[in-house]
Amino acid sequence: MSVAAFDGAPERGTINFSVGQPSADLLPLALLRGACERFFAGAQPLELNYGERQGDPRFRAALAGLLSNAGGGEASPQSLMLTGGVSQALDFVCSRFTRPGDTVFVEEPSYVYSFQIFRDHGLKIVGIPLDGQGLDIEQCELKLAEHRPKLLYTIPAYNNPTGQTLSQERRERLVALSRKHGFIIAADEVYQLLHHGAPPPASFGTLVDRSQRLAETGLGNQVRETIALVRSARGLGAAAASAFGAGFGGSVWALVASNEADEFLERWAIEYRREFPERTAGATFFTTRPGAATSEV
Secondary structure (H helix, E strand, O other): OOOOOOOOOOOOOOOOOOOOOOOHHHOOHHHHHHHHHHHHHOOOHHHHOOOOOOOOHHHHHHHHHHHHHOOOOOOOHHHOOOOOOHHHHHHHHHHHHOOOOOEEEEEEOOOHHHHHHHHHOOOEEEEEEEOOOOEOHHHHHHHHOOOOOOEEEEOOOOOOOOOOOOOHHHHHHHHHHHHHHOOEEEEOOOOOOOOOOOOOOOOHHHHOOOOOHHHHOOOOHHHHHHHHHHHHHHHHOHHHHHHHHHHHHHHHHHHHHOOHHHHHHHHHHHHHHHHOOOOOOOOOEOOOOOOOOOEOO
């Protein structure tokens, strides 16, 4: 029996609070296995290619239904874009809406890896403190008198790492400030559905008025809607998105762990040598099995 290893794996009998790894007994291995079997039973070869830029349309349709039913406002598949986690989503937002030298407002404390992403894009980071009830709006207003941010990054529902939630009244004030001062709110709502008892206020996406600032980017309806909802959508669909990606990764791993991948590659290597003998002279065939030696084909 193999032992799974991953970054941040704690010693047996302990819980590592420094990483956001869920408990192993919460990971739906059997459900994922069944989902992979159902998907690949009817999959086409090209579905293992890069796919659509916004993400698989069938998954986006299912995710839109989830978001709409969860009370986060009506969502359409066209308004959603799937990412490989929050880091890729933040990188996309920074690439599309900021330039080196721009300012970004960030809650302090916040998601630790977000700071390096902003630095990588050459952004000036200005911290906005929390006061026990989420982002301190008064402090934000004071900072706005000194800076002109292009972006404000917030985790409004159960902030990481404090667990604080921004009230509806504060959310509305923050949206009003974004319209007045012309900055975009990147609301990381990954924990929106992970509530015990009363849920947090509705997603920031429900506060977007397309006649206001977010609708004036000149990027077309699809991108405008994406910016309004991509963080909320990605957050609420995090478990499903992770499972979808892991299904491909797990299936590829199973293929590599067997002899089938090597046999497949070897057949193509032989065929390639026949077609292009001069180009392939002296080339070697690399096995996919870890630790195995390379061989001539």
